[in-house]
Amino acid sequence: MSYDYEVAVIGCGPVGATALALLGRAGISAIGIEREAATWPHARAVHFDGETLRTLQALGIGERASAICEPMTEFRMENEEGEILFELPTGQFGTQAWHDDLMFHQPDMEALLREELERHPNVRLCSGRTLLDFTQDSDAVRCRVENADGATEFITARWMIACDGANSPVRRQLGVETEKLGSDDPWLVVDGLLHRGPGLPGTMAFLGHHSRPGLWVRLPGDRVRMEFKVMPGDDPAEIVTRSAIERISRGVLSVTNFEPDRIAIYTFRARVAEQWRVGNVFLAGDAAHQAPPLFGQGLCAGMRDVANLVWKLKAVARGTAAPALLDTYQSERLPHARYWVEKAATMAHLVQTTDPATAAGRDAHIRSHPQDVYPPLPALGPGLHAGPDDPNAGQLSRQPMLADGTRLDDIVGARFLLATTADLFAGLPEDRRIEVEANPEIVILTNPEQVRELLTAVDSHAVVVRPDRYVLGAADTATRLAELLTMIPALTAAPPTPAAPVVA
Numbered sequence: 001m002s003y004d005y006e007v008a009v010i011g012c013g014p015v016g017a018t019a020l021a022l023l024g025r026a027g028i029s030a031i032g033i034e035r036e037a038a039t040w041p042h043a044r045a046v047h048f049d050g051e052t053l054r055t056l057q058a059l060g061i062g063e064r065a066s067a068i069c070e071p072m073t074e075f076r077m078e079n080e081e082g083e084i085l086f087e088l089p090t091g092q093f094g095t096q097a098w099h100d101d102l103m104f105h106q107p108d109m110e111a112l113l114r115e116e117l118e119r120h121p122n123v124r125l126c127s128g129r130t131l132l133d134f135t136q137d138s139d140a141v142r143c144r145v146e147n148a149d150g151a152t153e154f155i156t157a158r159w160m161i162a163c164d165g166a167n168s169p170v171r172r173q174l175g176v177e178t179e180k181l182g183s184d185d186p187w188l189v190v191d192g193l194l195h196r197g198p199g200l201p202g203t204m205a206f207l208g209h210h211s212r213p214g215l216w217v218r219l220p221g222d223r224v225r226m227e228f229k230v231m232p233g234d235d236p237a238e239i240v241t242r243s244a245i246e247r248i249s250r251g252v253l254s255v256t257n258f259e260p261d262r263i264a265i266y267t268f269r270a271r272v273a274e275q276w277r278v279g280n281v282f283l284a285g286d287a288a289h290q291a292p293p294l295f296g297q298g299l300c301a302g303m304r305d306v307a308n309l310v311w312k313l314k315a316v317a318r319g320t321a322a323p324a325l326l327d328t329y330q331s332e333r334l335p336h337a338r339y340w341v342e343k344a345a346t347m348a349h350l351v352q353t354t355d356p357a358t359a360a361g362r363d364a365h366i367r368s369h370p371q372d373v374y375p376p377l378p379a380l381g382p383g384l385h386a387g388p389d390d391p392n393a394g395q396l397s398r399q400p401m402l403a404d405g406t407r408l409d410d411i412v413g414a415r416f417l418l419a420t421t422a423d424l425f426a427g428l429p430e431d432r433r434i435e436v437e438a439n440p441e442i443v444i445l446t447n448p449e450q451v452r453e454l455l456t457a458v459d460s461h462a463v464v465v466r467p468d469r470y471v472l473g474a475a476d477t478a479t480r481l482a483e484l485l486t487m488i489p490a491l492t493a494a495p496p497t498p499a500a501p502v503v504a
């Protein structure tokens with residue numbers, strides 16, 4: 001079977017563009033089909049975590065992305081009376097060798113991603129084209145696409161990644177249902193420039209005001225975002241006026257000091273698609289999961305989706321892994337994303353209570369359990385790792401920053417990493433050692449400066465990390481390490497069988 005491209009990416013917002021850029025780096029031929037002729041001029045997402053920066057680093061744009069972000073400096077929650085219920089430390093370089101929390105203006109970030117796409121001749125972004133429908137068989141997906149001039153054409157691809165948003169036409173055509181995890185609540189989102197006036201302190205505040213719950217977010221430059229719960233009795237036409245915004249922001253966004261560029265009512269939703277893979281079609285980003293913006297994980301989760309998927313597509317396309325590896329996309333990513341959707345829905349429920357007695361109970365609980373506020377990072381669901389018996393398996397690995405300022409991923413690239421003590425590696429059977437050393441998909445590091453932090457984190461003498469930076473497993477004996485290595489597809493895959501794509 002021949003096809004025009006190995007991958008068709010439907011929808012090229014930040015998640016789709018990242019998928020295309022990762023495919024570009026991986027040398028996989030891909031087309032992006034984007035309905036809009038130009039990128040949206042307004043922000044939707046505003047927050048990346050350190051893991052996302054690591055994905056951008058893998059694209060070679062980590063520093064440039066970081067330069068257009070502002071680190072979060074303070075994250076707190078206050079109640080109706082202005083009492084601070086929790087304040088989380090922010091602003092530090094974390095385990096990913098980037099700031100843990102970074103705020104950005106989405107149009108700037110999308111421009112950077114699109115610029116990156118230009119560098120890859122194997123990927124092509126087609127804007128102003130709409131996927132009308134598609135069919136698939138076991139070999140390929142056939143897309144019927146409408147061009148800007150109204151003409152239709154057919155594009156075939158071995159796989160499709162649908163990054164086509166919360167309303168995902170692809171998900172609908174597949175008949176995939178979504179699981180609802182919280183209530184649907186209308187909120188007013190206000191974005192703009194705060195030219196004069198201090199705004200609220202810090203970068204991120206959950207305003208647990210039972211009279212009108214809200215969020216405060218400071219963005220790079222003069223940009224700010226505030227979100228307010230729409231209350232019973234609000235007049236939808238009045239609530240979006242500048243004087244209403246001055247009133248409900250308690251004067252923070254006043255008519256004279258604040259210039260809005262987006263005022264919209266949107267619905268906080270918590271949803272997870274029940275199936276993320278149907279044949280050769282994969283759902284990613286908002287097509288697969290939607291969370292209220294508490295914890296700012298919506299886009300981060302979408303970036304994780306495509307970071308998880310693309311290295312697997314490459315391995316299967318190049319014959320270094322069996323096609324069954326692609327089944328681990330849903331099994332690993334769905335529970336992980338669901339965790340964040342559930343946590344965000346729970347936090348949204350707590351923040352937006354409008355009953356004073358319930359709010360008082362919430363405040364008392366947070367005062368006595370401040371450590372419960374920020375959820376610990378989840379592990380991947382079952383898949384290509386040694387969990388659940390190995391507590392490190394399926395967890396995000398750390399990224400050491402070396403003494404000369406090099407980030408370790410820049411040495412590892414998009415490969416498996418075996419970080420180990422020299423002694424443990426020497427204990428492997430010789431034929432296994434030679435095989436691992438000869439495999440171009442695996443980097444072996446034994447230099448103590450490079451591996452110390454990784455080994456300390458897993459409290460072991462060896463750790464295997466996947467190309468998406470998740471831990472495959474840790475080992476303390478040569479026998480266990482040899483077992484772990486058998487899980488690396490490139491060491492066990494059958495010989496390649498893929499048909500060569502015909503690049504249009």
Ligand SMILES: O=C(O)CCc1cccc(O)c1
Nearest residue numbers: 046047204217293294295296
């Ligand atoms: O309101 C938004 O869109 C994001 C809010 C946000 C950003 C970063 C961290 C966080 O907890 C919430």
